[in-house]
Structures are given as C-alpha cells and as structure tokens.
C-alpha cells in the first residue's frame with residue numbers, strides 16, 4: 001500500500017508555458033501544492049487564470065514546462081509514453097463540462113468503455129463493475145437507456161460513473177456543473193461528495209462558490225499564481241460575503 005504520509009500529488013516550483021509558432025504564452029508560474037489521498041479540492045479563479053491547464057497537467061493530459069510533478073512519491077519527469085498511457089488508463093479519470101458520452105449507446109455501455117482498455121480488469125468483471133458504478137450515482141433504473149434519452153444532470157452522473165469504474169486514484173472534474181441548472185448541479189455535487197465520503201480523491205474546477213463549498217479545501221488561482229489555499233470555511237464565508245458587498 002502507498003505510504004499515507006506521501007502526498008498523492010505534489011508539485012514544486014511548477015511552471016507552464018504554451019508555445020505556438022515560436023510564440024510563448026506563459027500561463028502558470030512557480031506553483032507549489034500538495035494534495036493527499038482522500039482530499040476533495042476545488043480549484044477556483046477567473047476565466048483564463050490557468051485552472052484547466054493545471055488540471056490537465058495534474059491529470060497527465062499535458063506536460064509542464066519547468067519544475068517538478070511528483071505523483072505518489074515518484075517524479076513524473078522520466079516516465080515514458082507507455083508509463084504515461086498506463087497512468088491515464090488506470091490511475092486518473094476525468095469528468096468534463098460537456099459530458100462527452102457516446103449518444104446512441106446505452107448508459108451501461110458508456111460506463112463500461114474505460115474497462116475495455118484497462119490492463120488488469122478481466123472482461124468477465126466489466127459489466128458487474130459498471131453496474132456498481134451506475135448504482136453509486138443513483139441511475140440503476142436508467143442502465144439500459146441511451147445516453148441521448150437522459151437529462152443533463154443524469155448524463156453528468158453517467159460521466160461520473162464512467163470516471164469511477166476503473167477505481168482511479170484521483171477523479172478530476174472540470175466545471176462538471178457548468179452546463180446544468182442548479183438542482184441538477186446539486187445532484188452531481190452530491191454524487192461527487194458521496195464518492196469522496198467513500199475515500200475517493202476529487203479535484204474539481206469551478207467558477208461557483210456554492211459548488212466549491214461542497215469541497216473540503218479551496219485553492220484560488222489568479223493569473224497563474226496560487227492566490228489562496230484554505231480549508232477554513234468560516235473565514236471563506238466571511239471573505240465571500242465581504243466580496244459581495
């Protein structure tokens with residue numbers, strides 16, 4: 001088992017620039033963060049501040065430019081493409097604002113999809129695992145519906161079941177309630193909260209303080225810097241009340 005004192009995610013002095021046709025766009029500057037197993041973290045900040053970029057780096061979808069990214073105690077710098085592909089398939093999962101489900105495909109098939117590429121879960125176990133994930137997000141009665149026959153909130157809960165089915169070490173959710181009305185958004189956040197109560201690590205990006213407050217820790221990014229990092233929600237509520245004045 002992993003040593004619980006070792007952070008799941010640690011970044012040291014991490015910076016990121018995009019390069020297009022020789023033009024550098026610096027986006028993240030000298031970030032330092034530690035996130036432990038079992039945390040539920042919300043990343044907040046204005047549009048363009050670098051939230052999605054940070055999440056894509058932490059989720060192995062993009063590479064940083066300088067500094068260190070240490071995942072479960074191991075520097076990621078030296079990982080080759082095979083090792084990265086394996087981490088993407090088994091250790092991390094994503095939930096996006098746009099759901100990204102296959103439309104003419106059932107809920108069950110959508111949720112089973114990540115298991116097809118999974119190196120260690122036997123094919124005989126796939127359906128059972130998918131059914132369990134669907135049950136966890138409260139959609140068992142919709143198992144055989146096509147994803148196009150679901151509401152937005154239900155689609156996002158299918159996306160959460162699909163993210164969960166591989167039993168990843170961390171689930172990343174980038175604006176998962178961004179396309180939803182507030183009641184569906186609350187149902188999605190409750191599904192994520194339940195996963196966190198079951199021990200899953202969740203890192204969420206959101207613009208909305210109400211959504212972020214389902215998390216246990218809020219990291220605010222501004223212009224590519226960590227502006228604040230707090231688990232003290234009394235202070236946070238006072239601050240936000242102040243900001244609304």
Ligand SMILES: Nc1ncnc2c1ncn2[C@@H]1O[C@H](COP(=O)(O)OP(=O)(O)OP(=O)(O)O)[C@@H](O)[C@H]1O
Pocket residue numbers: 018019020025027045046047048049050051052053054
């Ligand atoms: N491929 C790219 N090439 C160049 N610049 C990029 C690229 N992707 C993102 N950026 C720039 O990086 C900055 C941060 O973008 P990012 O998508 O991380 O912001 P964000 O905080 O997620 O914003 P939002 O809340 O609008 O989703 C922006 O200024 C953006 O223009």
Ligand SMILES: [Mg+2]
Pocket residue numbers: 051052053174
């Ligand atoms: Mg974004």
